[in-house]
Amino acid sequence: MFGATILVAGCGNSGDSAHIATPATTPAVSDQTDDAPAPAPGTQPRVTILATGGTIAGKANDNSAVGYTAGEASAQDLIDAVPGLDKIATLHAEQIANIGSQDMNDEVWLKLADRINQLFTDNAADGVVITHGTDTIEETAFFLDHVVASDKPVVLVGSMRPSTALSADGPANLRSAVQVAAARDARNRGALVVLNDTIHTARDVTKTNTTSVQTFVSPNAGPEGFVDAAAVRFTKPAARQARAHFQVPGSAPMPRVDIVYSHAGMNADQVHDAIGHGAKGIVLAGVGDGNTSEEVVDALSDAAHHGVVVVRSSRVGSGTTVRNAEVNDDQLGTVSALDLNPAKARVLTQLLLVNNITDAGQVQQQFAAR
Known part of the structure; x- marks a missing residue:
């Protein structure tokens, strides 16, 4: 065709x-x-x-x-x-x-x-x-x-x-x-x-x-x-089956998703600022395995339990952000980005929000599938 x-x-x-x-x-x-x-x-x-x-x-x-x-x-x-x-x-x-x-x-x-x-x-x-x-x-x-x-x-x-x-x-x-x-x-x-x-x-x-x-x-x-x-x-074979695609969003901009960059001595100001400016999703560019300070973890968990999609990624250049390893994602209501870096985790989160996929479990399934 x-x-x-x-x-x-x-x-x-x-x-x-x-x-x-x-x-x-x-x-x-x-x-x-x-x-x-x-x-x-x-x-x-x-x-x-x-x-x-x-x-x-x-x-x-x-x-x-x-x-x-x-x-x-x-x-x-x-x-x-x-x-x-x-x-x-x-x-x-x-x-x-x-x-x-x-x-x-x-x-x-x-x-x-x-x-x-x-x-x-x-x-x-x-x-x-x-x-x-x-x-x-x-x-x-x-x-x-x-x-x-x-x-x-x-x-x-x-x-x-x-x-x-x-x-x-x-x-x-x-x-x-x-x-x-x-x-x-x-x-x-x-x-x-x-x-x-x-x-x-x-x-x-x-x-x-x-x-x-x-x-x-x-x-x-x-x-x-x-x-x-x-x-x-x-050097690799092409996929044998086509993947599902999202519909192209009907208009710009897509829902706001902010990236919060973790560092030593970090407080929760970035998280509060993102929420205050209308972020529907937050991606943590965490240290190591997607971790951050206790104060920021608490703020992210609070955001997740109030309807904000929160995804943990890592500022490290390679590797996988492991779910329920350094932090308890199940308890916090957060999602692991797996091997997606913060920038790509942000894009996927935007597309999921456009398609009204906001439940943490469903979001996690999408990150695993894509």
């Missing part, structure tokens, strides 16, 4: 065998798959590039030796900077936004989700690439992973250096992202993030370095695969 690939650019199961990829659907709040046929032999896959700005579209300024202004180059500028890109796929470019990813917001997320779903529903693309700033690319990828109702590839890409840098990484990253979006084996993997010749899933990827081109890693699961000029190679 559908046959397009969408590439989004911007700043599963494990297995031992590698899979060489070629190009690739699913409806919202559904686990069905469209089973769209791949492009006929001898025809190019269709990839739509949705640009949102970020460093990949940035140009140098005079602020400092490494200063630049994000979101200066257009989607077409990015395509023109990569010779031979049209030999990989038939390309169509659209400008969704032109902002630094520090300014990414719910409104742009909804625009992206609606546009991607429409492209796939209309069979207008075999894959989508989204250009995006790297600072919040993992959050956008995680959101789209849960609301795009298709098994076709959605690939987010960015760069650590602006387009005018001496050794800009954006053009090579964009080429890699288009290759992945055009690869049939990229289907049934959810949203992917591609930078520095490496493919990551939206659930596992995180940024780990402020400036290095090797900043993105998947600390708990490892990368999903690798890409070079010759081939796309997946």
